[in-house]
Amino acid sequence: MTAPLTPTAPSAVRPQGGRPLARLVRRPPAVAGALWLAFIVIASLTAPLWLPYPTEQQDFSAVLAGPSPAHWLGTDELGRDLLSRIFAAGGGTLAASTIGAVVAMLVAVPLALIAASGGERVEGVINRVTEVMLAIPAFIIMLAVIGVVGTNMPIIMAIFGFLISSGMYRVFVGAAKSLQAQLYVDAASVDGIRPVGISLKHVLPGMLNTVMVQFALVFAVAIMLQAGLAFIGFGPPIPQPSWGGMIQAASQHVYDAPWMMVPTGIVLALTVLSANVVADALAATTDVPQLQIALREPKRRMRAGASTADTQAAAGEGLRVRALAVGSEAVTLVSDVSLDVRPGRVLGLVGESGCGKTLTALSLIGLLPPGIRPQAGEVLWNGHDLTRLSEREFMRIRGREIALISQEPMRALDPMFTVGYQLGGAIRRLQKVGRAAARAEAAALLGKVGIVDAPTVLRLYPHEISGGMAQRVAIALALAGRPRLLVADEPTTALDVTVQAEILDLLRSIIADTGMSMVLVTHDFGVVADICDDVVVMYAGEVVESGSVHSVLEGPQHPYAMALLAADPHAGVEAESQRLASIPGQVPQPKDWPDGCRFADRCRFSTEACRRPIALTPRRSAEGEVRCIRSAELTAAGVTWAAAPAGVEPERVRIEPERVGAAEAAQAPTRRAEPEEARL
Amino acid sequence: MAVFVLKRALLAVLTIFAVSVIAFLLVHSMKGDPGTVIAGLGATKGEIAAINDKVGWNDPLIVQYADWALHAIQGDFGLSLIDGRDIMGDLADRLPVTASLATGGTLLSAVLGIVLGVTAVVRGGIADKIVSGYAGLAAALPNFWIGIILVFVFAVVVPVFPATGYVPFDQSPELWFISLALPVLTLAIGGSGFIARQARASMYDALAQEHIRTLRATATPRWRILYIHALRFASLPIIASIALQFIALFGGSVVIEQLYSMPGIGVDLQAAVARYDAPVVLGVVVIATIVVVVVNLILEMATRFLDPKLRAS
Numbered sequence: 005m006t007a008p009l010t011p012t013a014p015s016a017v018r019p020q021g022g023r024p025l026a027r028l029v030r031r032p033p034a035v036a037g038a039l040w041l042a043f044i045v046i047a048s049l050t051a052p053l054w055l056p057y058p059t060e061q062q063d064f065s066a067v068l069a070g071p072s073p074a075h076w077l078g079t080d081e082l083g084r085d086l087l088s089r090i091f092a093a094g095g096g097t098l099a100a101s102t103i104g105a106v107v108a109m110l111v112a113v114p115l116a117l118i119a120a121s122g123g124e125r126v127e128g129v130i131n132r133v134t135e136v137m138l139a140i141p142a143f144i145i146m147l148a149v150i151g152v153v154g155t156n157m158p159i160i161m162a163i164f165g166f167l168i169s170s171g172m173y174r175v176f177v178g179a180a181k182s183l184q185a186q187l188y189v190d191a192a193s194v195d196g197i198r199p200v201g202i203s204l205k206h207v208l209p210g211m212l213n214t215v216m217v218q219f220a221l222v223f224a225v226a227i228m229l230q231a232g233l234a235f236i237g238f239g240p241p242i243p244q245p246s247w248g249g250m251i252q253a254a255s256q257h258v259y260d261a262p263w264m265m266v267p268t269g270i271v272l273a274l275t276v277l278s279a280n281v282v283a284d285a286l287a288a289t290t291d292v293p294q295l296q297i298a299l300r301e302p303k304r305r306m307r308a309g310a311s312t313a314d315t316q317a318a319a320g321e322g323l324r325v326r327a328l329a330v331g332s333e334a335v336t337l338v339s340d341v342s343l344d345v346r347p348g349r350v351l352g353l354v355g356e357s358g359c360g361k362t363l364t365a366l367s368l369i370g371l372l373p374p375g376i377r378p379q380a381g382e383v384l385w386n387g388h389d390l391t392r393l394s395e396r397e398f399m400r401i402r403g404r405e406i407a408l409i410s411q412e413p414m415r416a417l418d419p420m421f422t423v424g425y426q427l428g429g430a431i432r433r434l435q436k437v438g439r440a441a442a443r444a445e446a447a448a449l450l451g452k453v454g455i456v457d458a459p460t461v462l463r464l465y466p467h468e469i470s471g472g473m474a475q476r477v478a479i480a481l482a483l484a485g486r487p488r489l490l491v492a493d494e495p496t497t498a499l500d501v502t503v504q505a506e507i508l509d510l511l512r513s514i515i516a517d518t519g520m521s522m523v524l525v526t527h528d529f530g531v532v533a534d535i536c537d538d539v540v541v542m543y544a545g546e547v548v549e550s551g552s553v554h555s556v557l558e559g560p561q562h563p564y565a566m567a568l569l570a571a572d573p574h575a576g577v578e579a580e581s582q583r584l585a586s587i588p589g590q591v592p593q594p595k596d597w598p599d600g601c602r603f604a605d606r607c608r609f610s611t612e613a614c615r616r617p618i619a620l621t622p623r624r625s626a627e628g629e630v631r632c633i634r635s636a637e638l639t640a641a642g643v644t645w646a647a648a649p650a651g652v653e654p655e656r657v658r659i660e661p662e663r664v665g666a667a668e669a670a671q672a673p674t675r676r677a678e679p680e681e682a683r684l
Numbered sequence: 685m686a687v688f689v690l691k692r693a694l695l696a697v698l699t700i701f702a703v704s705v706i707a708f709l710l711v712h713s714m715k716g717d718p719g720t721v722i723a724g725l726g727a728t729k730g731e732i733a734a735i736n737d738k739v740g741w742n743d744p745l746i747v748q749y750a751d752w753a754l755h756a757i758q759g760d761f762g763l764s765l766i767d768g769r770d771i772m773g774d775l776a777d778r779l780p781v782t783a784s785l786a787t788g789g790t791l792l793s794a795v796l797g798i799v800l801g802v803t804a805v806v807r808g809g810i811a812d813k814i815v816s817g818y819a820g821l822a823a824a825l826p827n828f829w830i831g832i833i834l835v836f837v838f839a840v841v842v843p844v845f846p847a848t849g850y851v852p853f854d855q856s857p858e859l860w861f862i863s864l865a866l867p868v869l870t871l872a873i874g875g876s877g878f879i880a881r882q883a884r885a886s887m888y889d890a891l892a893q894e895h896i897r898t899l900r901a902t903a904t905p906r907w908r909i910l911y912i913h914a915l916r917f918a919s920l921p922i923i924a925s926i927a928l929q930f931i932a933l934f935g936g937s938v939v940i941e942q943l944y945s946m947p948g949i950g951v952d953l954q955a956a957v958a959r960y961d962a963p964v965v966l967g968v969v970v971i972a973t974i975v976v977v978v979v980n981l982i983l984e985m986a987t988r989f990l991d992p993k994l995r996a997s
């Protein structure tokens with residue numbers, strides 16, 4: 005057998021939406037596969053009723069014949085009808101394959117459940133045993149088994165099922181463990197249900213899809229294996245037909261009757277292919293990884309037309325974003341974003357996750373995920389519209405003029421290469437220097453970002469350094485091309501609190517030393533207050549308020565900003581979930597954005613007039629802009645979010661406990677323990 | 685690392701031991717006992733019993749196993765019941781055949797599979813569909829069927845390769861290569877489909893990693909991102925699939941040996957099983973297990989060495 009006896013299809017822990025049947029129906033190849041399987045099963049089982057010839061009937065007038073009206077698929081060397089023999093052989097083959105697949109599941113599933121619920125020691129033992137079994141040449145053992153049990157296919161397939169179960173176990177144990185882990189946050193284990201009970205009641209149903217996928221794959225391998233065994237003479241006893249035996253007979257007549265191998269081969273291949281296609285369809289998941297690079301280099305510019313010279317003259321230095329919209333073909337994700345960053349200034353981009361702040365930031369450096377692109381507006385960098393650059397033109401900007409610092413330093417560095425390789429490579433590219441010079445420059449850069457023992461760190465791999473140090477390395481990478489603008493996407497979120505302060509200090513001193521500017525994406529007003537000069541608050545894909553940090557934090561004029569800052573201007577947007585809960589309702593999805601104010605459904609002050617499109621207007625007695633038709637009026641009245649004016653319906657302010665439901669609780673079960681009142 | 689190697693080596697020895705015990709018990713349960721096999725048809729019960737007594741077939745199993753194992757460790761697997769040839773000497777001739785097949789098949793599978801899988805991801809679109817289709821078909825077509833087609837095309841229609849037979853390397857390297865061409869190609873068609881599938885999935889995974897964005901942000905050329913950084917990231921699961929492929933080919937090459945009439949260990953095992961030649965079955969199973977376990981061990985070490993996270997520990 006050519007393919008390993010261990011089907012290694014992607015394990016489907018989280019299957020695509022819908023029930024298995026629904027998923028099959030949506031894929032034409034899978035429908036065809038399922039239909040073929042149904043056909044071959046029914047046709048084989050009913051074979052005695054309809055077969056045109058008895059399987060052993062020989063017709064010496066038509067030996068080795070091709071297809072004819074009498075013999076649709078031709079005949080073999082004894083003049084036996086191929087069609088009859090193929091379907092007469094089908095029943096036994098399919099039944100024995102089913103036995104193999106059932107045995108494999110009966111061994112592997114309980115093992116996986118035991119390993120997942122039995123703790124590390126038990127799992128360790130089972131893992132070791134299955135590892136040993138995986139390293140055994142199964143086909144050779146099968147041959148030895150045949151010496152004992154003869155060519156009794158059901159028994160041989162049962163033993164095959166046992167041998168292959170270690171491969172199945174490998175697939176199942178991952179699924180079982182993740183399901184088991186999920187259970188601990190749910191109440192099940194607290195209620196005193198014993199682990200075995202949990203496994204049977206909760207884990208097993210969750211694994212059903214994975215089990216079905218593997219069943220289909222083992223079924224297919226078992227058919228192949230039987231054919232292989234029959235081919236080498238270990239099939240059912242002689243006159244009885246088998247697919248492998250028929251192909252073996254055909255192989256003796258390649259010279260004089262090549263047709264003979266075609267029908268059997270095709271039926272066998274179609275059956276195996278069908279089972280595999282059905283398995284693929286069942287295994288298909290929705291969480292297709294989001295690629296970080298377009299697979300085909302976009303030949304076109306992101307948008308038509310080149311940057312024009314007159315805008316260049318008008319715009320002057322620094323970054324100037326005007327009415328930027330970003331989205332995919334189907335949906336707009338960011339709209340009407342305008343902001344300015346003059347040299348040496350730090351702009352904070354604040355909002356909840358999903359508000360479009362990261363997409364806005366990535367569009368500044370042309371690194372939007374594949375399929376998402378600027379749709380309207382301009383990103384002017386020293387007068388050039390970056391949204392109109394080709395990928396190649398952007399290559400001259402990235403790193404050299406605009407650089408990126410990512411949120412998760414560990415994941416931002418390539419785990420397979422040393423710090424020195426990555427940093428040195430970037431320096432050689434961006435500064436066009438030789439290897440030795442780059443090496444020296446790398447050490448100097450690490451020193452600049454506060455790493456004391458640079459020569460050692462250069463030799464280390466990312467996993468060998470701490471998160472804080474990794475972020476310093478990532479900052480050094482960003483500085484490698486001596487850029488004029490840093491785009492930092494939540495650069496401190498993934499770090500410990502003490503390290504956060506160090507990294508912010510480092511960024512502040514870099515800005516002070518180099519005079520570059522920075523766009524800092526964050527959900528944390530504390531960070532904004534700490535390091536930013538200006539701030540832009542985003543909500544549901546658009547800017548709702550912008551201005552200097554001091555004026556926005558001390559006197560927010562947009563109800564959303566007011567709500568966020570109500571109790572404490574140094575609070576995070578996401579860090580404390582209760583603050584979000586103090587705004588009823590949910591952030592609308594991009595496809596549900598209303599034409600009017602996107603905050604209207606949650607806004608305590610909304611009126612009929614808020615349902616019309618609302619533009620950014622200058623803030624009342626301060627620089628900056630705000631997107632609210634009532635802001636002037638509300639600010640003049642000195643209204644705040646917490647102290648609602650009389651006449652506001654009290655139930656609109658109520659907390660909605662549902663919002664911190666399953667999804668959030670699964671990640672942070674401790675949150676549930678907080679007293680309800682804390683949320684107001 | 686040293687501790688790890690030691691642990692793994694120990695596990696490998698244990699595996700071989702376990703398989704030898706199982707295989708020993710299996711051949712002892714085979715239908716034919718040595719007396720029946722050797723004496724042949726028409727022998728009396730007394731003659732059969734005499735032979736069985738002579739070879740110690742009726743001794744306690746543990747004694748028989750210990751006797752066999754002591755000899756086996758010194759490279760003596762006994763004599764064939766059927767023709768009395770020395771099993772070890774015979775296997776020494778046969779092993780290179782199967783090893784050439786399995787190694788050649790694995791190498792060609794790996795090269796083809798990686799090229800196809802990576803191309804599928806990098807080119808996308810039609811290329812991706814073609815590679816997926818190829819992988820699907822390769823997984824569904826039995827290798828002996830593919831082999832017959834190849835024989836038909838390259839030995840019957842356009843006779844460029846011999847249909848059957850094997851020429852040892854020391855006899856003529858050139859003919860050795862030619863005699864291996866079709867069998868190796870046969871094995872590689874199925875194998876490359878499997879590895880292409882794995883390579884494709886791993887490349888996809890690699891290109892979805894966040895560090896790819898960092899590389900782009902520092903103006904890394906596209907070819908460098910794809911063929912150095914992403915491929916390096918994808919290399920570990922790909923190598924694991926190559927190891928699986930070798931195990932499968934080594935064990936499964938019996939079918940191909942039969943099809944191309946090659947004197948490998950697979951056909952030897954097949955014939956021995958059919959004739960209840962107990963010592964030969966036992967010898968082949970154990971030797972094959974040793975080869976597979978050792979190769980597996982080496983590849984595992986290689987993977988570990990290639991993974992910076994595991995190298996140090």
Ligand code: SF4
Pocket residue numbers: 562563564601602603604605607608609610611614618631632633634635
């Ligand atoms: S426009 Fe209306 S709904 Fe929107 S924030 Fe202002 S008051 Fe609230």
